[in-house]
Amino acid sequence: MTRSSRQLWHFHGGLKLESNKAISTQSPIVKARLPKRLILPVQQHIGEAGALLVKKGDKVLKGQAITQSTEYVSAPVHASSSGTVIDIDEYPAPHPSGLNTLCVVIETDGEDKWTELQPTHYINTKSPAELRQLIRKAGIVGLGGAAFPTAVKVNPGPQAHIETLIINGAECEPYISCDDMLMREYATELISGCGIIQYMVSATHCLITVEDNKPEAIKAIQAVINEQALHTIEVVSIPTIYPTGGEKQLIKVLTQKEVPSDGFPSDIGLLVQNVGTAVAVHKAIVLGEPLISRIVTVTGEGVKQPQNMEVLIGTSMSELIEQSGGYHDDACKLIMGGPMMGFTLQTDHLPVIKGCNCLLVENTPEETPATMPCIRCGACASVCPAQLLPQQLFWMASSKNFELVQDYHLFDCIECGCCAQVCPSQIPLVQYYRFAKTEIWSQERDRIKSDHARVRHDFRQARLELEKKERAEKLRKKKELLEKKKIAEAAAKNDTPETEIDPKKAAIEAAMKRVQDKKAAKQNNNTSSDE
Ligand code: SF4
Ligand code: SF4
Structure with a gap:
């Protein structure tokens, strides 16, 4: 294993935790079965939901966009397989709020037929703006769990000068191993994605950071770097301390720099992307494939065969548990994410979304610890x-x-x-x-x-x-x-120039004339009735 000679620093605090990753890394990534039904929430990212492009009864092809982004911070959703839209309604989705969300339900036809894809053969023939547009259309979001639209993140603005691209393969939370397995098995695609992002943001260097408890991943990446004789991409082995994978903590370890409290890494010339996101960028640009699947770790002492699975977005979590041997009898808690930052799910009848990196099944009955007062x-x-x-x-x-x-x-x-x-x-x-x-x-x-x-x-x-x-x-x-009209009338009657007529006097005269006319009319009426 190559250990980088690069100088590293420490971030404040952190913990050494039991990694518990080996239970899910004993076998290669398994492709999950094509489900009969896919439930696709229209919002799976930070930002605004896209506008629907399909209606009930529509036939869709794999990779076809079913929503379209109308706002800048947004990402479209695509059909993960071919089939028919059988419903568009509110369904439960994996979110800490537990609230239902608008979903497109597709009944798959078993053909898994792709829509027409448009791969880019020569990256350098496209401008960074054109590549960003392709990434946006592909619906790519940060796959480390944050689900922030990638097209926005790789556009740090004209003022920013990105010197170093950091590719985050730290995956510091216990149990989660999807990034580790992805780096082992998709190292070539990862390097390709890194090169594309590096070109887009004009970064001089790219550092792929991997914790030192993932030697196979480091070896696989280093082999591709050597094979392609790359000089601007480096794999950096960093100490395993939780939470090294945090963006600011990783930057501190690599550069000693601090990201300002209300600022961004781009303020100090850095851009951080997750390894899974880099592979998704490769697929979107080189193969023309939108984001319709991801690697999910199904693990924990409560599931019979912990493993990593390549899963179509929208697949029910219950199917992944079933394909991982099912629950142990003492399984008691299902968490999306890891034990430190994940959240508990009340049911496994929920779809896998873009930000779902791990399903952790615990078997330790939840004890509510007695909370004591703070002792400072x-x-x-x-x-x-x-x-x-x-x-x-x-x-x-x-x-x-x-x-x-x-x-x-x-x-x-x-x-x-x-x-x-x-x-x-x-x-x-x-x-x-x-x-x-x-x-x-x-x-x-x-x-x-x-x-x-x-x-x-x-x-x-x-x-x-x-x-x-x-x-x-x-x-x-x-x-x-x-008033002007009255003056004109009075002037005409008295044969006086309009300018010599006093408007007030004229108004009084006009009023008096009206009264006299009325009186005369009344007298005439009386006389005719006497007769
Ligand atoms: S949860 Fe927040 S306050 Fe607690 S250690 Fe982590 S960053 Fe600090
Ligand atoms: S007892 Fe108070 S000071 Fe000590 S760790 Fe808990 S919250 Fe912090």
Whole structure:
């Protein structure tokens, strides 16, 4: 194994955890069976959902877009196999909220027939903007779990100068091994994807970072680098410490640089992408294939045959469990993601989405630990990789002081769970941070809504005011016109030039004349009735 001679640094805190990865890396990646039904949530990414392109009854081909992005931060969804759209409705989806979401349901026809693909044979004939457009159309999102649209991330703006592309193969959470297996088996595709991204952002170097507990992956990548005699791509073996895979922590380890609290890696000349995302970029550009599948680790002591599977997006999790030998009798908890940052699912009748890297089945009955008061031991702060003050965040979040908690950089918390792991009082600290973040987002949404309502109200008031003024102006003009007419009539009658007529006097005279005319008319009426 080649160990990089590159100097490395440490990030603050972190933990050495039992990796428990070997149970799922004993056999090659298995292709999951084509399911009879695919449930595809239209929103599987950070940002806005795309607009539907299909309706119930439509026939679709594998790789055909079923939604279209209308917003910049968005990603389309594609049919993962050929078949018929049998429903478009709200279905349960894997999300911590447990809420239903709009899904397109496809009954597969068993043919698995691709739509026409448009591979790019010569990357250099395309501009970075054209490649970004292809990545956007392919619906690629960050496959490390964040699911942020990749086309947006690889467009850091004209001001940014990306010197180094970092490809994240750290995969630091226990049990998860999909990236490890992908690096072992798709090293050529990975290197191809790295080259494409490197070209798109004009990065001088590309560092593929892999934790030193994945020697096979490092070996496979190094072999491709040697074979292709690549000089600008390097595989870097880094120490296995949780959470090295965090973007900011990885940057610290590789460069000693700190990403500003409210900034981005591009602010310091860096771009970080996950290994799975790089392979998806290769497939989208070189083969013309959109993102319709991913590698999922099915693992844990509660499942009979832990393994890694290549799965079509939209496949039911229950089918993956069944194809992994089923549950052990003592299986008691299903988690999407790892034990540190994942979330519990109430059912396995949920579709695999783009951000689903692992299904972890635990067999240890959940014990609710007795939570004790904080003893201010400071253990949480000493392990926090974001260098926060977790106990302060906890007090502020639990007392709902949502303004102050933000001053203590709540949003720099990556929810790694290190603090909760070491807390002797067993306080579920991360739950408090998630609660505070959700509340702040909800208040922010309400504030934006009320701002919009206020703007609408102000606009309406201004419109009414304007209409009122216009009406008054119209009335004034009409009156003026009438007066001018009367003056003209009076002038004609008295043979006096209009300019010599006093408008007030003329108005009084006109009024008196009207009264006299009325009187005369009345007298005439009386006389005729006497007769
Ligand atoms: S580790 Fe737990 S008990 Fe210790 S200071 Fe942090 S929150 Fe308090
Ligand atoms: S969960 Fe947040 S506060 Fe706790 S250690 Fe991780 S980053 Fe720090």
